[in-house]
Amino acid sequence: MGRKLDNAVGLYLDGIRDGNFREAVAKYTAPPYKQHSTGVADGPEGFVEFFEGFVARNPQRDIRIVRAFEDGRYVFVHAYQSLNGGQARWVTTDLFDTDEQDRLIEHWDVISAFQDRTVSGHSQLDGPTEITDLDRTEANKALVREFLVEVMQKGNVDRVTDYISTTTYIQHNPQVGDGLQGLNEFLGKLARGGGSMVYDQVHKVVGRGNFVASLSQMNLSGQLLAVFDLWRVQDGLIVEHWDNMEPLPIPEQARNSGKF
Numbered sequence: 001m002g003r004k005l006d007n008a009v010g011l012y013l014d015g016i017r018d019g020n021f022r023e024a025v026a027k028y029t030a031p032p033y034k035q036h037s038t039g040v041a042d043g044p045e046g047f048v049e050f051f052e053g054f055v056a057r058n059p060q061r062d063i064r065i066v067r068a069f070e071d072g073r074y075v076f077v078h079a080y081q082s083l084n085g086g087q088a089r090w091v092t093t094d095l096f097d098t099d100e101q102d103r104l105i106e107h108w109d110v111i112s113a114f115q116d117r118t119v120s121g122h123s124q125l126d127g128p129t130e131i132t133d134l135d136r137t138e139a140n141k142a143l144v145r146e147f148l149v150e151v152m153q154k155g156n157v158d159r160v161t162d163y164i165s166t167t168t169y170i171q172h173n174p175q176v177g178d179g180l181q182g183l184n185e186f187l188g189k190l191a192r193g194g195g196s197m198v199y200d201q202v203h204k205v206v207g208r209g210n211f212v213a214s215l216s217q218m219n220l221s222g223q224l225l226a227v228f229d230l231w232r233v234q235d236g237l238i239v240e241h242w243d244n245m246e247p248l249p250i251p252e253q254a255r256n257s258g259k260f
Contacts, residue, residue, distance in 0.1 A: 002070050002102075003102040004070050004073070004075050004096075004098045004102045005068055005069070005070050005075050007028040007029075007075075007096075007098070007102060007103060007104055008028075008068065008075040008077055008094070008096045008104060009065055009068060009077070010024060010027070010028050011024050011025070011028040011029065011104060012063060012065065012077065012079060012094075013063065013065070014027075014028075015028070015047075015051065016051060016054070016055075016061065016063060017061050017062075017063040019055045019061070021047065021048055021051035021052065021055065022048055025044045025047045025048060026044065028103060028104055029044060029047070029103055029104045029105065030099050030101065030103035030104070030105050031043070031044075031105070032105065032106075033046075033047065033104065033105060033106070033107070034105065034106040034107070034256075034257070035047070035106075035107055035256045036106075036107060036108040036109065036256060036257065036258065036259050036260065037050075037107060037108075037109045037111075037256075038111075038246070038249045038253060038254055038255075038259070039249075039253065039254070039255055040255060040256065041255045041256055042256050042257070046255070046256070058083040058084055058088075059084065060083065060084045060085055061081070061082075061083055062081070062082040062083075063079060063080070063081050063082075064079060064080045065077060065078075065079050066078045066079060066080055066125050066129065067129050067211065067230070069131060069206075069207075069208035069209075069211060070208065071137075071206040071207055071208055072206075073097055073098050074095060074096065074097055074098070074204075074206045075095070075096040075098065075104075076093075076094070076095055076206055076213045076230075077092075077093070077094040077095075077096075078091075078092075078093055078125070078213075078230060078242070079091075079092045079093075079094070080092075080114065080125055088113075089113065089114035090111055090112065090113060090114055091111070091112055091113075091114050091124050091125060091244050092109060092110075092111050092244075093109060093110045093111075093213070093228035093230070093244040094107065094108070094109045095107070095108045095109070095204060095206065095213070095215060095228075108204070108215055108259065108260070110215075110226050110227065110228045110244045110245065110246045110259075111244070111246060112244050112245060112246055115174045117174070118172070118173075118174040118175075119171075119174065119175055119176060119177045119182065120170070120171045120172070120173075120176065120177050120178045120182065122170060122171065122172050122178075123172065124172050124173075124174065124242065124244075125172070125242070126172070127170065127172065127232075127240060127242070128232060128240070131208055131209040131210065131211060132209050132210050133209045133210045133233075133234075134208070134209045136209065136210070136233070137207055137208055137209055139236070140207055140209070140210065140212050140231075140233040141205050141206070141207040141212050143163060143212075143233060143236065143237075143238070144163075144205060144207070144212040144214060144231050144233070144238070145202065145205045145214070146163070147160075147162075147163035147164070147238065148199055148202045148205075148214060148216065148229075149202065150162075150163075151163065152197075152198070152199040152216075153198065153199045153200075153202070155198070157187075160180065160183075161180070163237065163238055164180060164183075164237060164238045164239075165234070165237040165238065165239045166180060168234075168239045168240075169182075169183070169238065169239060169240070169241070170232075170239065170240040170241070171183070171240075171241055172240075172241060172242040172243070173186075173241065173242075173243050190221065193221075194221070195220070195221030195222075196219070196220075196221060197218065197219075197220050197221070198218070198219045199216045199217070199218055199219075199227075200216075200217045200218065200219050200224075201216060201217045201260075202214060202215075202216045203215045203216060203217065203260050210232055210233050210234060211230065211231070211232055211233075212230070212231045212233060213228060213229065213230045213231075214228070214229045214231075215227070215228055215260070216229070217248070217259075217260065218245070220245075223247060224247070224248045225245045225246060225247055225248065226245070226246050226247075226248055226259040226260070227243060227244070227245045227246075228243065228244045229241065229242070229243045230242040230243070246259070
């Protein structure tokens with residue numbers, strides 16, 4: 001791992017899993033440590049305030065980093081949390097910005113409850129973790145960004161096969177089946193109920209090799225959501241997808257400058 005990634009993983013494992021939140025925020029972050037996590041105030045003091053209560057409420061914390069990578073100044077983390085023997089289980093997706101000394105200076109996340117049952121039979125976290133095709137990083141990021149804009153934002157669904165493989169599309173969203181058929185069935189069901197799914201804005205796209213992550217604002221049938229998508233790209237097409245969604249908080253809930 002690079003030092004940026006070490007710092008992000010250290011904040012997670014030393015600070016949250018092991019409960020050393022004061023020491024970890026001092027070691028791995030730097031001012032201003034701007035915060036976009038719902039309910040957590042800006043700065044190191046906001047991190048300490050939140051996790052002091054979190055650690056006290058959750059004495060048993062099993063936290064596992066499933067996927068993580070660096071992209072320039074950014075670090076992406078895909079993690080699983082089981083609290084108090086599985087009483088609560090969460091999927092967490094995080095993005096960190098770093099300074100010239102590789103310390104964490106800004107944090108975005110999306111957190112949702114881990115679901116046991118999925119349409120596809122795959123879990124929200126299983127699947128490949130190995131990073132390959134490092135020489136394809138920029139091309140893969142460009143592919144995903146164009147897909148998000150052309151298909152998910154502009155609604156050009158006739159172009160979906162320009163971006164997603166027609167032979168292999170493994171799905172980890174709990175409500176969507178594998179393949180383009182699974183995606184079409186989900187969107188069709190949504191439309192029949194008078195709903196829609198539109199990506200209002202794509203805020204960040206980062207990647208390393210065959211993995212690309214994006215942070216976006218989605219309008220799902222009138223509900224505004226923060227969404228992290230993680231895509232695996234192979235031979236110039238998307239072949240696998242994980243995601244994580246969370247409702248946008250009102251300012252009083254956010255306690256910071258908001259999800260983005």
